[in-house]
Amino acid sequence: MTTSRDFRQPALVKHLTEAIAQRVTRPWTLMEVCGGQTHSLLRYGIDRLLPPGVELLHGPGCPVCVTPSEGIDRAIALALTPKTIMTSFGDMLRVRGSTTDLLSARAQGGDVRALLSPLDALRIAEEHPEKDVVFFAVGFETTAPSTAIAVSEAKRRKIHNFSLLVRHVRVAPAMEALLLDPLARMDGFLAAGHVATVMGTQAIDQLANRHQIPIVVTGFEPIDLLGGIYQCLSYLEEGRYGVSNAYPRAVKEEGNIPAQTLIKEVFDVIDLPWRGLGLIPAGGYRLSPRYRDYDAEIRFSLGPAKEDAESACRSGDVLRGIIKPDLCPAFGTSCTPEHPLGATMVSGEGACAAYFHYRGSNPAPTRASS
Ligand code: SF4
Known part of the structure; x- marks a missing residue:
């Protein structure tokens, strides 16, 4: 049985860094689109092992980071609504909307709880039938299936005091928006292995062909990352484009079909603003009409969203x-x-x-x- 240690072996790291150094003949810039990869790259100092001309850019790979402030503002408004329990992932409570965050709403008397899963919110709804329990659902396609399971369970079990404030985002449209950005500098992408585990490689296949760019699905351990970097640089050196899978132990071309079916059943694709990137066509999900009774924005008659506020933060x-x-x-x-x-x-x-x-x-x- 292989363990994560097998993908951190110093001899393999040395072998791959030498292979990369021999492979490149000119400067190249790659972007990883996964916060987990960004952390691994920095934690293991992989960016510092690369030849001087190879630069890594860190893209919008953190779902909490790209959640727009208008969504947080709505979550705060709901948290301060009497008889409501507002729930979300822990990180989400500390991110500011246009003026404040969910932790501040808790300090003002709102019942705000950090959870590990939307199914925990469903359990709280069962335990507190006198309350309205809302889960602020954020994340890439990786977490959308668990949100979909929670709301389909709520419907099946007729739990009516549970609803969702949905700001799930879709990665491939954001990668396309980055490619269309006049300031974009990336020559190739390292795609997020966990998203591809769910969605497969078809969506990024079309993207790679449309923009004639290499996209390599990459995992999170040092060997995974160096292998992905090597493959992406090889495409570039050979003047090729397309999708390559450097994470085959987890990712299959077709992805996780049951998870995709669940996502399609529960959500509709919509244009959605991403923090820092603006409105992205087909950039997110909302609950489909079949689940509108569980849509917190409809249930609580929340008005139109506000634009994201200007900020000194870059x-x-x-x-x-x-x-x-x-x-x-x-x-x-x-x-x-x-x-x-x-x-x-x-x-x-x-x-x-x-x-x-x-x-x-x-x-x-x-x-x-x-
Ligand atoms: S202010 Fe600067 S360092 Fe802080 S989160 Fe924003 S960009 Fe990052």
Whole structure:
């Protein structure tokens, strides 16, 4: 049986870094679109093992970080509604909306709870029939199936005091938006292995062909990451484009069909604003009409969403790969994990938090533009 240690072996790391060094003949810029990969790259110092011309950009791979402030504002409004229990993942409670966060709503008397799963919210709804329990559902296609299970269970078991505030996002449309950004600098993508485990490789296949770019599905351990980087650089050196799977132990071309079926049954695809990236066509999900009774925005008659507010935080530029976190003037000074100014420092998967955690508050300068 293989373990994660097998994918961290120093001899294999050395072999792959040497192979990469021999493979590249010119500078290339790759972007990973997964916060877990960003943290692994920094934790193991993989970016520092690469040849000088190979640069890694950190894309919008943290779902908490890209949740728009209008969604958080709505969650706060619901948290302060009498007889309501507002629930979500722990990181989500600390991210500010346009003025404040869910933890502050709790301090003002709102019943706000951090949970590990939307199914926990369903259990709370059963235990408190006198309350309205809302789960603020965020995340990529990876977490959408568990949200779908929770709401289909609520419907099946006729639990009517449970609803969802949905801000699930779809990764492939965001990658396309990044490619259409005039400031985009990436030559290839390392795609998130966990999303591809659910969705397969078809959606990114079309993207790779449309934009004639290599996209390599990549895992999270050092060997996975170096293998993905090697494959992506090989495509670029050979002038090829398309999708390659460097994470075959978890990802199949067709993905997880039952999970995809569940997502299709419960959600409709909609245009959705991403924090830092703006409105992304087909960038998210909302509950389908079949589940409208469980849609908190309908149940509580929430009005139209507000635009995201302007902010001094440059997390939008971080999420688009325009700057590295340590080039933000606030990094490590006015913005730290204890006193975060933006979502990318709050979230355990955020790029700013990763830099602070693994490089300290005053790291050596990066090679990113400003
Ligand atoms: S360091 Fe803080 S202020 Fe700067 S981009 Fe990151 S989260 Fe925003």
